[in-house]
Amino acid sequence: MLRHVQRVIGARFDDIAPIRSVTRVRCPVLLVHGEDDDMVPFDDALRLLAAGQNGRVQLLALPGRHDPTEALQTESPQLLAFLISSLGRRPQTPAGAAGD
Secondary structure (H helix, E strand, O other): OHHHHHHHHOOOHHHHOHHHHHHHOOOOEEEEEEOOOOOOOHHHHHHHHHHOOOOOEEEEEEOOOOOOHHHHOOOHHHHHHHHHHHHOOOOOOOOOOOOO
C-alpha cells in the first residue's frame, strides 16, 4: 500500500519526511507546537529543531494540546518578531502614528 501511495504522489516518504526536509530548507522556519499535544508528541518538534539547527529553525512552544488557536492569541508579538526578522525588515510606523 505504501509503495502505491509513493508512486501516486511521485515521492518516497523518506525523501519528504519533515526530519529530512528541515535539514534542506533555506528559508527561516518557525515550528509552533503545543507542549501537551497528544496527536503529535512535543518530542517530535524537538527532534525537528535539533535536525534543523542551521540557524533557520526556531521553536515556539505553546501551552496546550494540538490546537494552538487559543494560545496563539497571546503569542502574536513572538510571531510578528519572527516574520519581521525573517523578512530582514524593521516594522514601519503607519503614517500619522506616534513617532512621525
